[in-house]
Amino acid sequence: MKESSDIEPVRDSFLPYGRQFIDQEDIQAVINVLKSDYLTTGPEIHRFEKRIAEYVGAKYAVAFSNGTAALHAACFAAGIQQDDEVITTPLTFAASANCVLYQGGNPVFADIDEQTYNLDPEEVRKKITSKTKAMIPVDFTGQPVCLDKIIEIAKEHDLVVIEDAAHALGSTYKGKKVGSISDMTMFSFHPVKQITTGEGGMITTNHKEYYEKLVQFRSHGITRDREKLMNDHGPWYYEMQHLGFNYRMTDIQAALGNSQLNKLDRFIFRRREIAIMYQKAFKDMDEVILPLQGNDGQSSWHLFILRFKSKKLFVDRKTIYTELTKQNIGVNVHYIPVYLFPYYQQLGYQQGLCPVAEKVYEEMITLPLHPSMTDEDVQDVITAVKKVIQKYSTNKGIK
Ligand SMILES: *Cc1c(COP(=O)(O)O)cnc(C)c1O
Secondary structure (H helix, E strand, O other), X not given: OOOHHXXXXXXXXXXXXXXXXXXXXXXHHHHHHHOOOOOEOOHHHHHHHHHHHHHHOOOEEEEEOOHHHHHHHHHHHOOOOOOOEEEEOOOOOOHHHHHHHHOOOEEEEOXXXXXXXXXXXXXXXXXXXXXXXXXXXXXXXHOOOOHHHHHHHHHHHOOEEEEEOOOOOOOEEOOEEOOOOOOEEEEEOOOOOOOOOOOOEEEEEOOHHHHHXXXXXXXXXXXXXXXXXXXXXXXXXXXXXXXXXXXXXXXXXXXXHHHHHOOHHHHHHHHHHHHHHHHHHHOOOOOEEOOOOOOOEEOOOOOEEEEEOHHHEOOOHHHHHXXXXXXXXXXXXXXXXXXXXXHHHHOOOOOOOOHHHHHHHHHEEEEOXXXXXXXXXXXXXXXXHHHHHHHHEOOOOOO
C-alpha cells in the first residue's frame, strides 16, 4: 500500500463542516439595535419569540442566552429535582444530559436505533423506573425522533417530554413542525445551527404553566406579576420566589435572530439540496451507509453523517478522518457517546452501556454541510471521500 501522502488535496482552502451565513441585512439589524434604547429585554426579544412560536406552530416561545440554558430551564419547569431520573440518548452533545445534572437529577441513557441513530423507544421502555420523570429525546442531525411512540410512552408513565431539537429547526414530523408537538422543545442558535444569534436558545411550548415557569427561571426566579406576589411592599416591589438564573438573551442577539429567520426557508432548501447531492453521489458505494431518509419525518439537515463500514475498508475511521482533513475537507464526528467522558465515568456510568451507540460512533464521520457551500464545494467533498474510499476499499479493482 502506498503512503497516505499520495492523496493530493482536492482543494487549497479549508472547508469547515458548519458555518454561519451572515449578510448585510443581518449586520444592519444588529447596528439598528445598538443605536436604539434597548440592548436587552426590549422589543426585538418579543418579536423573535413571537415569530419562532408562529413558525413552529406553538402557543409560546421563551428565548434564552443559549440552548443549554434553555434545556436547564425546561428541566426546572418539568419539576426535575434531586434523584429524579431523565432518559436521554448517549449520541448527543453533552448538554442534553448535563441539564439533568444541573437540577440534581440523574441522566439515564437508553440505546439508539441503528438505522435512525435516534432513541429506540423499546430501549427507552426498558429504562423506566418509579423515579423516571421526563425524557429528553434528540432529533439527531435534524431527523425527528419517532415522536408518536415517545409521547405514547410518556402518557403511559406520566413523563414530561423535553425534545432537544437543537438540530431540527424547520424539520417536520407527520406534517407538523418540530416545536409544536412535545411538552417543551428546545432550539439552539449556535453559529453551526440552522439560524444563529451568536449564542442563543429557545423553548417552545403549548402549556401556559411551563411558559410562566420558564420566564421566571430565566430572570432569577423573580416575578413582577402583582397577582402572583406573596407580599406587597408597594409599587416598586418585585419578588424572588424560587432560585433562578440570568439566562436572558439580548436584543442584539434577537435582532440577528429576526433577520436570520427571514432566510431560514432558503437555508433549509439549500441544506436539502446538498444532502441530496451527497445521497446521489454515495448511493452505490458498498463501503458506506447513508443517513436514513425520513418516512414520518422531514429533516432540515443540520448534519450529514456517513458511516464507513469497517468490514469493507482496510483502515479504521481515524485514518479516513485524517486523510479527509489533509485534503482540506473539514470533517467532524457527532458524537462521542456522552457517558464515555471522564466526568460521567466518575459518576459511575460504564462503557458498554449502549452498545449500538458505541458501535455506530466508531464508524461515523460528519461531512461539511451549510448553506453557503457552493456546488463546487460539495463536489470537492464528494471527490475527496471517493478518493479515500477507493484507496482503502477491500473491493479494490472491482469498481
Ligand atoms: C447545540 C446543541 C445543544 C446546546 O446548544 P447551545 O446553544 O450550544 O448551548 C444541545 N443539544 C444539542 C444536540 C446540540 O447540538
